[in-house]
Amino acid sequence: MAPSWDEKAIFLAALDLPPEDREAFLEGACPNAEVRERIAMLLRTLDEGVTATAPAPDTGGLLPSDPQTIGQFKVSGRLGHGGMGIVYLAHDEKLDRSVAIKVLADHLTGSEQALGRFRDEARLAASLRNPGIVQVFDFGCDRGRHYIVSEYIAGHTLKQLLANERERRSGTQTSGEYRREWRRRMSGIVGRIAEALEHSHRASVVHRDVKPSNILVDATDAPHLTDFGIAKHLAAGPPGDFTRGIGSCHYMSPEQAAVSEVRVDGRSDIFSLGVVLYEALALCRPFDGDTPEQVLHAVRTLDPVPLRTADPGIPRDLATICETALEKDPSRRYQSAMHMAADLRCFLEGKPIMARGVTMARRARRFAAANRGLFTAGAMVALVAALVLTSWLYSRSRHAALGWMSVESTPSGLWFTVHAVHPSTFEFDPVMRLSGRTPARSLKMRPGQYRVTVGTDDHGSFAEFNTLLVAPGPGNHLSLLARTPETSGDPSAPGDARRVLRATLYPTSRVVSEDMVQIEAGTFEFGWANSAIPEIGRRDIHVESFFIDRTPVSNAQYKAFVDATGHPAPQAWSDYGYEAAAPDRPVVGVTFHDAEAYARWAGKRLPTALEWQAAARGPDRRRYPWGHDYDPARSAEPHAPDVVLEQSWDPRVLYDLYARHAVSVFADDGQAHPAGLRLMFGPLRECTGSFEPSLEGALIVGRAWTDSPVTTDMTRIYSYPHGNFSFKHGFRCAKSATPLGTPAGGTTPGSTP
Numbered sequence: 001m002a003p004s005w006d007e008k009a010i011f012l013a014a015l016d017l018p019p020e021d022r023e024a025f026l027e028g029a030c031p032n033a034e035v036r037e038r039i040a041m042l043l044r045t046l047d048e049g050v051t052a053t054a055p056a057p058d059t060g061g062l063l064p065s066d067p068q069t070i071g072q073f074k075v076s077g078r079l080g081h082g083g084m085g086i087v088y089l090a091h092d093e094k095l096d097r098s099v100a101i102k103v104l105a106d107h108l109t110g111s112e113q114a115l116g117r118f119r120d121e122a123r124l125a126a127s128l129r130n131p132g133i134v135q136v137f138d139f140g141c142d143r144g145r146h147y148i149v150s151e152y153i154a155g156h157t158l159k160q161l162l163a164n165e166r167e168r169r170s171g172t173q174t175s176g177e178y179r180r181e182w183r184r185r186m187s188g189i190v191g192r193i194a195e196a197l198e199h200s201h202r203a204s205v206v207h208r209d210v211k212p213s214n215i216l217v218d219a220t221d222a223p224h225l226t227d228f229g230i231a232k233h234l235a236a237g238p239p240g241d242f243t244r245g246i247g248s249c250h251y252m253s254p255e256q257a258a259v260s261e262v263r264v265d266g267r268s269d270i271f272s273l274g275v276v277l278y279e280a281l282a283l284c285r286p287f288d289g290d291t292p293e294q295v296l297h298a299v300r301t302l303d304p305v306p307l308r309t310a311d312p313g314i315p316r317d318l319a320t321i322c323e324t325a326l327e328k329d330p331s332r333r334y335q336s337a338m339h340m341a342a343d344l345r346c347f348l349e350g351k352p353i354m355a356r357g358v359t360m361a362r363r364a365r366r367f368a369a370a371n372r373g374l375f376t377a378g379a380m381v382a383l384v385a386a387l388v389l390t391s392w393l394y395s396r397s398r399h400a401a402l403g404w405m406s407v408e409s410t411p412s413g414l415w416f417t418v419h420a421v422h423p424s425t426f427e428f429d430p431v432m433r434l435s436g437r438t439p440a441r442s443l444k445m446r447p448g449q450y451r452v453t454v455g456t457d458d459h460g461s462f463a464e465f466n467t468l469l470v471a472p473g474p475g476n477h478l479s480l481l482a483r484t485p486e487t488s489g490d491p492s493a494p495g496d497a498r499r500v501l502r503a504t505l506y507p508t509s510r511v512v513s514e515d516m517v518q519i520e521a522g523t524f525e526f527g528w529a530n531s532a533i534p535e536i537g538r539r540d541i542h543v544e545s546f547f548i549d550r551t552p553v554s555n556a557q558y559k560a561f562v563d564a565t566g567h568p569a570p571q572a573w574s575d576y577g578y579e580a581a582a583p584d585r586p587v588v589g590v591t592f593h594d595a596e597a598y599a600r601w602a603g604k605r606l607p608t609a610l611e612w613q614a615a616a617r618g619p620d621r622r623r624y625p626w627g628h629d630y631d632p633a634r635s636a637e638p639h640a641p642d643v644v645l646e647q648s649w650d651p652r653v654l655y656d657l658y659a660r661h662a663v664s665v666f667a668d669d670g671q672a673h674p675a676g677l678r679l680m681f682g683p684l685r686e687c688t689g690s691f692e693p694s695l696e697g698a699l700i701v702g703r704a705w706t707d708s709p710v711t712t713d714m715t716r717i718y719s720y721p722h723g724n725f726s727f728k729h730g731f732r733c734a735k736s737a738t739p740l741g742t743p744a745g746g747t748t749p750g751s752t753p
Helices: 007-015 019-029 033-044 112-126 158-171 176-202 266-282 292-301 316-325 337-349 360-370 372-400 555-565 571-576 592-601 609-617 651-661
Strands: 073-082 085-092 097-104 136-142 145-151 155-157 215-218 223-225 403-410 415-421 428-437 440-445 448-455 461-469 473-483 500-504 516-519 522-526 539-543 546-549 685-692 697-702 717-721 734-736
Touching: 007 019, 007 033, 019 033, 019 292, 073 097, 097 112, 112 136, 112 145, 155 158, 158 215, 158 266, 176 215, 176 223, 176 266, 176 337, 266 316, 266 337, 316 337, 403 415, 403 448, 403 461, 415 440, 428 440, 448 473, 461 473, 461 500, 461 592, 461 685, 500 592, 516 609, 522 609, 539 609, 546 609, 555 592, 571 651, 592 685, 609 685, 609 697, 685 717
Parallel strands: 403 473, 473 500
Antiparallel strands: 073 085, 085 097, 097 145, 136 145, 155 215, 215 223, 403 440, 415 428, 415 448, 448 461, 516 546, 522 539, 546 734, 685 697, 697 717
């Protein structure tokens, strides 16, 4: 039902409120600004209100206009006065007792609504019989004065007790024992008021204005609830009878302070009593503000500072009782005042309480509901921060998983290209490539194998690197340095040869001589015959044009490299002497990194496993010059199928076997390769520039004296750890006919034709 706007009723309701609460009440109760201002002006003409029942009578404060007697009662002094009237201390001549008489103000006696409210207050209070409620004895009218006679409580209001305690604590330091006794005293007072409210609620009477000034504490420390002036009998109103905004704003429940009209019940009094308990324990109100609007907003939406934050000495159970009473949602509060009283009694007796504390999750949900705008903004900020943090962590983890490489040259400003080698097919990945100008420092790339080419703009001179980024992170930074022949002879720093790779920029015409053979670009049938290597199937592979040495690198050629650069010599030369190796025999006992270092010094590189097999096949890429299988009858050292293969694990014996089986790199092996390549199929295997990451080894091709000439054909391939060496492995060098990725006569990589 829509409310009817009764200006006099609104005025009377506001008049009965404390002055500080009237503005908020009028804001919601008046239909427009004109009515609100008119009522406010009338209220300003009246004195500020005080409590309806005060404990300290001023017997000398009677005015000439005050009555000497009211009915059978002899007036002895004023207890207080307010907008609704004056409260006198009087003596009941018949029953010989002191009473408090509340007389309706003269200017309200003509208002039927004011008289109705005054009469309702008397009837509701008189219907209640409880030690914790100030008893009403009589209601009457004497010489035009309407009055209520009630029990006189000699003592102080709880409001005065709290004010005195604040003053005491501000001036002196109180002991922990004193504070504990104060908490127990306040818990007992609030517990007995809760019992009084339970009696009131069972009679369907909601007080609606529970606050410290309406609680009188007598000389025995027994509390008494008074002032039922705005109390409501729930059964008296029709179903659509709602009440809004009546009560003192600091002690209102959220449903009383709500913007929309809501029905209140006994749980509203429980919230107000929770506010009283909070103030009694913390000596400050839980909801405050500079204006009534701010206070009501706090009541509706904000959580108070937790009691144990305000005073860490407050027991957890007592704080839980208060928090439960102060729940914004009535369904989460104590559902009856008796439950609150029982928990307070259990606390005083040291027994477990029924209430459970507010969890952090519920505090967060309540804060979010009360501060939707702030929470939304905070959530957006948190989301952005999470995205930034996630992106940063991803970037950091990605960078931590990448290898670091630098490319430099002397002179600087040369172009360079970087091509990744596919870890399974050993072909160049068309996607993983980049180009630029030297110097390029701290390039971040995933661990694996790469071909790096550095050259001049006219393509006349270039250097090639077969690089391995084995471990990620800046601590494993790999530096590539391309130098001209005039500046490339300085030795590498000791222990740094594997991290700083130096290559020589040689013109192709100077490197390529009668000692190298050009293999034209073309396609050949390719496939491995070894289960240790990932099976990629037999398929056609395209190989760009390249040059390859006619013979493996000899001991004499490798010694020239060692003498020119200071690179460590093979261990076998120190153990068994260089002369034992014989200058023209293929060099052995070098690692993959040693072989690559020699090739870079010579302006070359190791051939890939694909290039080596393409070269071994000769001009006809569909078959080997001697057929698919090795023909021992055409070998310089024919072996019978039942030959006993010589091998040993002893290094000295292996080196002796190498000396017996190895022949000069210039010897005729009897294979008559069409291109004139020598020793492609024995008696030593050869290390290539291809790298197998899962086995962490270089790919080895060909045949050693330990391999059967009957069962070992050209598709046989092995993997050997890149940091190890063997007396059964040699190597030969190769060089691209044109820089990788640039056709003959093409443009600088990365530029526009």
